[in-house]
Amino acid sequence: xxxxxxxxxxxxxxxxxxxxxxxxxxxxxxxxxxxxxxxxxxxxxxxxxxxxxxxxxxxxxxxxxxxxxxxxxxxxxxxxxxxxxxxxxxxxxxxxxxxxxxxxxxxxxxxxxxxxxxxxxxxxxxxxxxxxxxxxxxxxxxxxxxxxxxxxxxxxxxxxxxxxxxxxxxxxxxxxxxxxxxxxxxxxxxxxxxxxxxxxxxxxxxxxxxxxxxxxxxxxxxxxxxxxxxxxxxxxxxxxxxxxxxxxxxxxxxxxxxxxxxxxxxxxxxxxxxxxxxxxxxxxxxxxxxxxxxxxxxxxxxxxxxxxxxxxxxxxxxxxxxxxxxxxxxxxxxxxxxxxxxxxxxxxxxxxxxxxxxxxxxxxxxxxxxxxxxxxxxxxxxxxxxxxxxxxxxxxxxx
Amino acid sequence: xxxxxxxxxxxxxxxxxxxxxxxxxxxxxxxxxxxxxxxxxxxxxxxxxxxxxxxxxxxxxxxxxxxxxxxxxxxxxxxxxxxxxxxxxxxxxxxxxxxxxxxxxxxxxxxxxxxxxxxxxxxxxxxxxxxxxxxxxxxxxxxxxxxxxxxxxxxxxxxxxxxxxxxxxxxxxxxxxxxxxxxxxxxxxxxxxxxxxxxxxxxxxxxxxxxxxxxxxxxxxxxxxxxxxxxxxxxxxxxxxxxxxxxxxxxxxxxxxxxxxxxxxxxxxxxxxxxxxxxxxxxxxxxxxxxxxxxxxxxxxxxxxxxxxxxxxxxxxxxxxxxxxxxxxxxxxxxxxxxxxxxxxxxxxxxxxxxxxxxxxxxxxxxxxxxxxxxxxxxxxxxxxxxxxxxxxxxxxxxxxxxxxxxxxxxxxxxxxxxxxxxxxxxxxxxxxxxxxxxxxxxxxxxxxxxxxxxxxxxxxxxxxxxxxxxxxxxxxxxxxxxxxxxxxxxxxxxxxxxxxxxxxxxxxxxxxxxxxxxxxxxxxxxxxxxxxxxxxxxxxxxxxxxx
Numbered sequence: 001x002x003x004x005x006x007x008x009x010x011x012x013x014x015x016x017x018x019x020x021x022x023x024x025x026x027x028x029x030x031x032x033x034x035x036x037x038x039x040x041x042x043x044x045x046x047x048x049x050x051x052x053x054x055x056x057x058x059x060x061x062x063x064x065x066x067x068x069x070x071x072x073x074x075x076x077x078x079x080x081x082x083x084x085x086x087x088x089x090x091x092x093x094x095x096x097x098x099x100x101x102x103x104x105x106x107x108x109x110x111x112x113x114x115x116x117x118x119x120x121x122x123x124x125x126x127x128x129x130x131x132x133x134x135x136x137x138x139x140x141x142x143x144x145x146x147x148x149x150x151x152x153x154x155x156x157x158x159x160x161x162x163x164x165x166x167x168x169x170x171x172x173x174x175x176x177x178x179x180x181x182x183x184x185x186x187x188x189x190x191x192x193x194x195x196x197x198x199x200x201x202x203x204x205x206x207x208x209x210x211x212x213x214x215x216x217x218x219x220x221x222x223x224x225x226x227x228x229x230x231x232x233x234x235x236x237x238x239x240x241x242x243x244x245x246x247x248x249x250x251x252x253x254x255x256x257x258x259x260x261x262x263x264x265x266x267x268x269x270x271x272x273x274x275x276x277x278x279x280x281x282x283x284x285x286x287x288x289x290x291x292x293x294x295x296x297x298x299x300x301x302x303x304x305x306x307x308x309x310x311x312x313x314x315x316x317x318x319x320x321x322x323x324x325x326x327x328x329x330x331x332x333x334x335x336x337x338x339x340x341x342x343x344x345x346x347x348x349x350x351x352x353x354x355x356x357x358x359x360x361x362x363x364x365x366x367x368x369x370x371x372x373x374x375x376x377x378x379x380x381x382x383x384x385x386x387x388x389x390x391x392x393x394x395x396x397x398x399x
Numbered sequence: 400x401x402x403x404x405x406x407x408x409x410x411x412x413x414x415x416x417x418x419x420x421x422x423x424x425x426x427x428x429x430x431x432x433x434x435x436x437x438x439x440x441x442x443x444x445x446x447x448x449x450x451x452x453x454x455x456x457x458x459x460x461x462x463x464x465x466x467x468x469x470x471x472x473x474x475x476x477x478x479x480x481x482x483x484x485x486x487x488x489x490x491x492x493x494x495x496x497x498x499x500x501x502x503x504x505x506x507x508x509x510x511x512x513x514x515x516x517x518x519x520x521x522x523x524x525x526x527x528x529x530x531x532x533x534x535x536x537x538x539x540x541x542x543x544x545x546x547x548x549x550x551x552x553x554x555x556x557x558x559x560x561x562x563x564x565x566x567x568x569x570x571x572x573x574x575x576x577x578x579x580x581x582x583x584x585x586x587x588x589x590x591x592x593x594x595x596x597x598x599x600x601x602x603x604x605x606x607x608x609x610x611x612x613x614x615x616x617x618x619x620x621x622x623x624x625x626x627x628x629x630x631x632x633x634x635x636x637x638x639x640x641x642x643x644x645x646x647x648x649x650x651x652x653x654x655x656x657x658x659x660x661x662x663x664x665x666x667x668x669x670x671x672x673x674x675x676x677x678x679x680x681x682x683x684x685x686x687x688x689x690x691x692x693x694x695x696x697x698x699x700x701x702x703x704x705x706x707x708x709x710x711x712x713x714x715x716x717x718x719x720x721x722x723x724x725x726x727x728x729x730x731x732x733x734x735x736x737x738x739x740x741x742x743x744x745x746x747x748x749x750x751x752x753x754x755x756x757x758x759x760x761x762x763x764x765x766x767x768x769x770x771x772x773x774x775x776x777x778x779x780x781x782x783x784x785x786x787x788x789x790x791x792x793x794x795x796x797x798x799x800x801x802x803x804x805x806x807x808x809x810x811x812x813x814x815x816x817x818x819x820x821x822x823x824x825x826x827x828x829x830x831x832x833x834x835x836x837x838x839x840x841x842x843x844x845x846x847x848x849x850x851x852x853x854x855x856x857x858x859x860x861x862x863x864x865x866x867x868x869x870x871x872x873x874x875x876x877x878x879x880x881x882x883x884x885x886x887x888x889x890x891x892x893x894x895x896x897x898x899x900x901x902x903x904x905x906x907x908x909x910x911x912x913x914x915x916x917x918x919x920x921x922x923x924x925x926x927x928x929x930x931x932x933x934x935x936x937x938x939x940x941x942x943x944x945x946x947x
Contacts, residue, residue, distance in 0.1 A: 050482075053480070054479075054480045054482045054483055055480075055483075057475060057476070057480075058476065058490060061472075061476075062471075062472050062475065064468060064469065064472050065468075065472060065492065068492050068493050069491070069492070069493055070490070070491065070492050071490070071491035072489070072490050072491075073487070073489035073490070073491075074483070074486075075486055075487075107530070111526075260931070260932065261930045261931065261932045262932055263932050263933065263934075263935040263938065265804075265898065265930055265932065266804065266806065266897065266898025266899060269806050269808065269897065269898055270897070291811035291812065292808070292811065292812050293808045293810070293811045293812070293928070294811070296806065296808060296928055297928050299930070300806065300928045300929060300930035301930075303766070303801075303930075303931045304732050304764070304765055304766050304801075304931075305765045305766070338735070340735075345739075345757055345761070347755060347757055347758065348744065348755075348757075366739055366757075395757055395758060395761035396761065396764060397733060397737075397757075397760065397761050397764055398732075398733060398764035398765070399733040399734065399735050399736075399737055399764075
């Protein structure tokens with residue numbers, strides 16, 4: 001099985017706005033006689049003087065707003081700055097005001113640039129305090145070079161190293177992703193890319209210990225037991241990997257599981273690239289790949305009330321050269337199918353004798369899925385289903 | 400919640416300079432505001448209680464958010480340059496995002512020297528508020544600006560109100576100078592004196608609670624506004640419906656869809672403003688969840704386009720949702736994000752005495768249609784109750800309707816032929832294949848390819864290699880009745896079997912009966928693969944992310 005050339009697109013979680021490139025970087029200062037002005041900018045004259053005058057109140061603001069990230073959105077531009085004031089008797093007005101601003105398109109997201117602007121402003125401030133880098137007027141060509149370098153490097157490589165004299169600063173744009181949900185015991189982490197695609201030595205020690213046990217079949221509690229790492233550590237480790245899009249979480253595989261198709265399934269019939277990926281991932285052997293139609297039929301037959309066991313008995317994936325476990329994994333990762341969970345619920349106001357004695361009953365509230373209950377109590381799903389079957393006061397909700 | 404405003408602020412700027420006129424909530428609520436804004440610094444880090452070194456106290460955010468900013472600072476920020484007037488104003492300072500529409504008032508008559516005045520109704524939002532939320536707030540600010548400008552023109556309402564506010568500010572400032580210990584806020588007094596301030600307070604409160612604003616400014620001009628992200632929460636907690644989602648749903652609206660009012664028709668009629676459209680009234684009178692939009696249009700004597708627009712309006716204001724009209728063959732299943740609260744259980748048993756919501760809904764764990772639940776012995780009143788219960792469940796988004804989609808896969812490699820020659824090898828000698836089944840499948844696949852060929856020669860020419868076509872002609876349709884093949888070929892040609900159209904849609908568009916369609920599906924089940932899933936347009940109102 002060749003995993004190297006497999007690549008799943010990382011699922012887009014961003015809902016609003018796109019990350020746009022930096023269009024312009026300018027350095028503005030408060031001139032003792034001329035007032036707020038742009039000292040230098042790359043590319044030249046991107047922000048005209050008229051536009052700057054309109055917003056100068058947000059760029060060189062009142063004292064209370066110094067050292068705040070201020071973003072002002074105009075019709076065509078979004079200007080992000082971090083105004084700084086340096087108090088010193090040597091300056092004409094006893095203080096030097098400046099602001100380094102990034103300009104992006106009006107509809108682009110700029111939140112991820114905020115730490116960069118802040119760090120670079122602090123770097124410039126340090127330079128100014130050290131050797132009057134900013135206020136000495138002859139030095140502007142060097143500053144211009146610097147702005148040019150930052151804009152180019154950040155747009156191209158998302159990172160940049162600035163060196164001036166003895167001082168160095170490293171700037172990096174970090175992609176902001178929404179906060180991942182808490183990881184639960186019964187969830188199974190699975191790699192979105194081939195495990196070989198990234199080096200494990202760049203991760204922390206705990207992650208390094210956990211990584212070998214992430215195989216798309218072990219659930220979190222089991223990984224914790226096998227890797228001999230504390231359960232909560234594994235959870236935060238996996239959550240971290242989810243944040244960086246290295247792994248995603250899928251439910252435990254069992255033959256009693258029920259899955260159902262999503263409207264995305266039709267993509268599989270259209271998208272040739274996805275088809276190739278799917279065939280490669282789900283075939284039992286790469287020498288004799290499975291047929292797409294058989295794979296599609298397997299997916300399409302998944303519906304409420306059809307467990308994987310039923311499907312296997314009916315369609316016999318072994319003779320179709322399909323590995324049903326990988327079929328499920330691929331479907332879940334690509335969102336072609338989704339799991340139908342079972343939730344046992346105890347009906348209100350008729351508590352049976354068993355209900356009072358059996359400790360399992362406290363989980364029958366409708367907020368715990370069967371997987372969760374099995375994982376916490378160590379019972380098999382068949383045992384619990386048996387209890388639900390026998391007691392008419394407990395109903396099973398599939399959703 | 401990222402959609403609740405932090406504050407509403409009114410600022411003016413004229414020849415006498417800029418001035419903060421009113422803000423709500425003011426100082427008394429500062430404490431609450433700051434706690435709302437306070438977010439954990441790194442939410443992914445594990446919080447270990449005993450690890451005292453790690454627990455650096457979070458910087459007190461009163462200094463760096465809205466409450467730390469004085470009125471003067473805010474008023475200079477919001478009193479924009481004339482060039483930025485009548486445009487969207489959006490400013491983010493640390494964790495707070497300010498949105499407004501600076502409105503310019505033209506000078507009143509040539510006599511007055513102090514020419515124009517600017518005012519700005521600004522909403523302060525948490526910075527995490529999404530762009531669509533910001534757009535909605537901007538729209539509200541713009542509406543208020545237009546209404547206030549109109550009132551100013553009519554009876555200089557704004558000038559009077561500003562006068563009251565400014566004088567109160569000055570009085571309080573003077574008083575606090577006299578007795579330095581008094582710490583009274585001018586805003587309390589303004590609230591008592593000014594009706595505009597009360598309106599702004601009322602706007603803030605309705606934005607934080609219901610999301611629907613319906614006020615009369617100066618008891619004359621009506622401003623109505625709906626914050627969809629908030630309004631839809633009353634029907635579904637924690638699920639944010641952006642206007643984009645609603646538009647997407649309305650784009651995929653079809654005449655065969657139906658309307659499901661979320662409130663009682665009579666209540667809806669009562670809640671309409673006095674100048675509502677008579678067309679809407681007619682639509683509501685004719686409303687029935689069993690009718691499709693097309694039938695509704697006919698019954699209420701409106702054009703279909705008008706019914707679509709009214710539907711869009713009702714959906715936006717969270718008064719209705721779009722469904723497929725109720726009928727016996729509809730298949731329902733529990734929606735993946737159904738959350739059953741105690742309040743729901745009570746409401747259900749109140750509406751349907753003696754019934755338990757859990758029991759009723761667990762019957763839908765497996766896909767169930769109304770006709771399956773009916774039997775010849777059932778009483779007519781039980782039948783109506785069943786329909787009523789399904790409507791109730793649909794209103795509360797507890798049920799999801801499943802549709803059958805059809806995918807046409809003529810060859811084992813899907814609809815697109817693979818040029819490796821595998822398909823042809825498989826079809827002629829079967830020595831390369833381990834089982835005869837797939838060989839047989841190929842034979843059948845060529846049947847339907849054959850029929851497609853007759854209908855659309857040009858299309859097939861491009862799709863198929865030359866030698867394969869010759870193969871296909873050798874199989875003639877002897878066993879299949881030609882009617883079915885013709886129908887299959889037509890439906891394929893029209894693109895209905897690409898997984899994008901459900902059976903009901905095909906029936907509607909092609910005017911054929913379900914039995915005919917099912918017959919085709921059964922006959923050609925080797926090349927037509929059916930799958931069951933929800934209508935993507937309707938599913939927009941269900942949070943799929945909760946399902947995983």
